[in-house]
Amino acid sequence: MSRSRLAETVLALLRDSYIDLEIDWVYSPATYDDKLLVSGPVQFNDAVPGFEGWSDPALPLYVAVGVGLEGDRTLGVLDDLEPNETFTFSPEGFNNLYDEGILKLNRDLFKLVPSRNQFSYRVEDPYVTFLKLSSLVDLWANEARIVLLPLGPKTFALMSFLIALRDDSRVSVWRLSADSVDTPVDRIAAGPILGLSTSSALARSVNHGSQM
Incomplete structure (x- = not known):
């Protein structure tokens, strides 16, 4: 599932649903493959529709980057945003090849x-x-x-969308896409199944409260 489709799913189930839902999100990291390395020019880097955020433009800008295998393309997004502070969140501990790739590509x-x-x-x-x-x-x-820029594992993207949905006026979520990842590609699951449960009723009450 692409990040754009994940965003649409989060909005449909947690913001737009008229019934109370208990949603279990499950994910299995992909087995490491050189094809995971992003190549090709960046097609777009902008806010994910539905997660634009509307904070005071006079405030300084903080960007939190979920680090992935996009390498220097991440720097292109930061050049566009020109943040006052940048923070990185690096996945670790699941696979040594991923860990090494993260360090090498994001030096x-x-x-x-x-x-x-x-x-x-x-x-x-x-x-x-x-x-x-x-x-x-x-x-x-x-x-x-x-601004949250959730590259890397899709679980970090889910976390970003959930937080932005809770704080819709304060947080925006951006995306980066290169032409090599525009078309969905089957990946081989590594095996472990990860999960997180959410409630649409709680999400709506928090979301509405943030707008008051």
Whole structure:
């Protein structure tokens, strides 16, 4: 499932549904494959429809990047956004090949971002990732506009959409796409099934409260 389709699904089930739903999100990381490496020119980098956010433009801009295998293309998005502060969230611990690829392809990004702004998360523990990212967004929200750029594992994209849905006026979610990943491609699952449960009733009540 692409990030755009994941965003549409989150909106349909958690924002637009007229009945209360308990949703279980499940995900299995893909087995490492060189085809996962992003190639080709960037087709677009902009806000995901439905997750644009409408913060005060006078505030400084903070960008939180979910680090993936996109490499220097991530720097292109940051050049467009020109953030006052950049934070990175790197997946780790699931597969050594992924870990090595992340470090190698994002060497320039890590040089750009101060070590105090570099965080990691465990792919196999999406709930802890949600709590960590959510608490940081709450901390930043009183002082800055926030853009989440969820590259890397789709679980980080899900966390970003859930947080942005909760704080729709304070947080926007951006996307990056290269022509090599525009067409969906079958991946071989690595085996472990990860999951997270959400409630549409809770999401609507929080979302409506944030607009008051």
